[in-house]
Amino acid sequence: MKNFYLPEAAKIIEVVREAPNVKWFKVRFVNKKIQQNFHFWHGQFAMVGLPGYDEAPFDICSNPLRSTEYIEFTIRKVGRLTSRLVQLQKGDLLWIRGPFGRGWPSLFKLPKKNLLVVGGGCGFVPLRSVIEEAAEQLSSERQLQVFYGCRNTEELLFENRYKDWQKKGVKLNVIFSEEKPRNKTVYGAPCSYGLVTKLFDEVEIIKNASAFLCGPPVMFKFVLKKLKEKKFADQDIYLSLERKMDCGIGICQHCACGEIYICKDGPVFNYAEIKNIPNIF
Amino acid sequence: MIQKDIDSLLQKIKKEYQVFAPIRKKGASFIEKIENGKTVDYSGAIPFDSWKFLFFPTQEILLNENFKEPKVNYPKICAWGMNVLDLKALGLLDLVFEDDPYYQKRRQNTLAVGLSAGAPSRENFEDFKIFSLNLEENVLEHVPFDIFLEKMKDGKFLIYSGSQKGQRILEKNKIRDYENIQFAGLIQEEGPDKRMLELQQKMKKSFNNKVWDELDKICLACGKCSIVCPTCFCYDISDEVLAKNEVKRLRKWGNCFYPEFTEIAGGFDFTDTVKKKIHFWYEHKFVRIPKEYKVPGCVSCMRCFKVCPVAINIIEVLKKLDKSSPARKK
Structure with a gap:
């Protein structure tokens, strides 16, 4: 019987300070066979922990096409575990269980060919894996537009990736909520000032697109309103939700809501599936 | 079977298992580890606590200091006198933790002995008719147990075995007068309630x-x-x-x-x-x-x-x- 509670040690092979309290980690399982057989789907999460500090769910933010080589996490310091995690250096170990959950749908199975990705704050993290993977598969037939709302330049995530994404054809727009940008672009991406919803009025939205969202609950509310104005159907909208999780396999009840478990049935949901569940976000 | 035979079976099981059973005190029934079979409450009253702590302990070690699954000698535990409702709950836990190695290893060392005294707490049946609270005739086919004791109005017991483990124990103790019940899953034949x-x-x-x-x-x-x-x-x-x-x-x-x-x-x-x-x-x-x-x-x-x-x-x-x-x- 497989023991779902057994974590595997992974070594940090690279660390980048993304923002004042945010670190990006590239890790590799110590056991080579585990790494070679590791597969995840974009939008899935893993339980990451440290002995003595418990564990918590974190979205895997790397390109799934590289899953057998390495995986990446982006972690913001908010509690006891993450305060310790962000102190870790290259060569340190962390402990991983997973991957768990249902991620973003396959881009090739969506009825709409294009994709609009909307992320706010830390909610940009779970969207990175889908951006990385989709960016490698773009064509004139399949386009990707990314709206990223962030507080200020200091808090900006993954800025070292923008140029590469744009080179691959990603249409990226950044908007700052707490800082008026001095230039028209930031790390090569067009930028402006306001809330992420403002981009829906400033920028032409790609046609025939599905929308993938992740951000704070208040962002969902307003972005959903904008998407409805732009005539997106409920079935074409997907959201990644956040909850407290202890088991990751739909038993412990911490992430339950209505008849679903965010860990097992999600964390990514089609909006039509969940819109009638009270307190879903 | 009369009370004396049941007491004797309990004493024999006690040689191999730690036995927990309902004990009457302060006007209610409490599940306790028993030292003497005669104190067991056979009234069929629902104990104050549930039995779950025997199958799903209040706390257990998932990973040892090396962050590996600890090697545990799970104790042999007998839950003696579980009523039908509690067996239903056990059946649910068995499903919930079907793929849980800790639960399953512990569960293998437990012996579930059911008890009904006409009906588990008849006042509950009559006051609160809900869910599967009918006195279903085939209820024993839909709850997990190893041995089941049915106390009749005249104080005598009918005995059922619900698993090979239960059957072996009955045979070992020279109890031949029992009926075998085949567990058919928690759901009734006609489908979910x-x-x-x-x-x-x-x-x-x-x-x-x-x-x-x-x-x-x-x-x-x-x-x-x-x-x-x-x-x-x-x-x-x-x-x-x-x-x-x-x-x-x-x-x-x-x-x-x-x-x-x-x-x-x-x-x-x-x-x-x-x-x-x-x-x-x-x-x-x-x-x-x-x-x-x-x-x-x-x-x-x-x-x-x-x-x-x-x-x-x-x-x-x-x-x-x-x-x-x-x-x-x-």
């Missing part, structure tokens, strides 16, 4: 029902109902740092009424009001468990009502849900 399915639909649409606002005013969110409930199984996983910086990862009983149960990093709590908490508890029992396991998440033992400091009666709550359900208004 219709009342359960109806209730599931009502419950799903109930968040705006005023029942929850009423409960919000009286429920203290003390969590006692969860502790005594035989089907409440939620848990927390956390690390404990021992001497010499040795760390163990533990699984402990959780309680959805307690703070932080649904709180995420940064402090946002999805069940930040009593109304949301109690609704969450009912939702688990009457929406999620029926959806996943096709059986009710409540066995109607009424332990929650008996321990509730403000006397919230689960059956009455469900009846109110029925009456004030917006869908039923004409």
Whole structure:
């Protein structure tokens, strides 16, 4: 019987300070066979922990096409575990269980060919894996537009990736909520000032697109309103939700809501599936 | 079989197993490890606590100091005198933890001995007719047990075996006069309980029902109902740092009424009001468990009502849900 509670040690092979309290980690399982057989789907999460500090769910933010080589996490310091995690250096170990959950749908199975990705704050993290993977598969037939709302330049995530994404054809727009940008672009991406919803009025939205969202609950509310104005159907909208999780396999009840478990049935949901569940976000 | 034979069987089982059984004291029945078979309460009254702590301990080690699964010699435990409702709850735990190596290893070393005294707590049957609370004739086919003792009105016992393990023990003790029952799963032949399915639909649409606002005013969110409930199984996983910086990862009983149960990093709590908490508890029992396991998440033992400091009666709550359900208004 497989023991779902057994974590595997992974070594940090690279660390980048993304923002004042945010670190990006590239890790590799110590056991080579585990790494070679590791597969995840974009939008899935893993339980990451440290002995003595418990564990918590974190979205895997790397390109799934590289899953057998390495995986990446982006972690913001908010509690006891993450305060310790962000102190870790290259060569340190962390402990991983997973991957768990249902991620973003396959881009090739969506009825709409294009994709609009909307992320706010830390909610940009779970969207990175889908951006990385989709960016490698773009064509004139399949386009990707990314709206990223962030507080200020200091808090900006993954800025070292923008140029590469744009080179691959990603249409990226950044908007700052707490800082008026001095230039028209930031790390090569067009930028402006306001809330992420403002981009829906400033920028032409790609046609025939599905929308993938992740951000704070208040962002969902307003972005959903904008998407409805732009005539997106409920079935074409997907959201990644956040909850407290202890088991990751739909038993412990911490992430339950209505008849679903965010860990097992999600964390990514089609909006039509969940819109009638009270307190879903 | 007469009482003396049952006592003698218990004494023999005690040689191999730690036996836990209902003991009568202070006007109620409590599950305790027994030293003398004669103190067992055979009245069929529902014990104050549920039996779940024998199968799903209040805390257990998931990972040892090397962050590996610990090697544990799981004790041989006999739960002696479980009534049908508690066996139903055990059946649910067996399903929930079907793929859980800790539960399964412990479970292999347990012996579940059922007991009915005409009916488990007849007053419950007659007062609260709900779910599978009919005295189904084939109920024993739908609950897990190793041995079942049916106490007749004349004080004599009928004996059933429900597993090979139970059968072996009966044979070993020269008990030949028993009937074999084949466990056919928790669900009756005619399919999932219709009342359960109806209730599931009502419950799903109930968040705006005023029942929850009423409960919000009286429920203290003390969590006692969860502790005594035989089907409440939620848990927390956390690390404990021992001497010499040795760390163990533990699984402990959780309680959805307690703070932080649904709180995420940064402090946002999805069940930040009593109304949301109690609704969450009912939702688990009457929406999620029926959806996943096709059986009710409540066995109607009424332990929650008996321990509730403000006397919230689960059956009455469900009846109110029925009456004030917006869908039923004409």
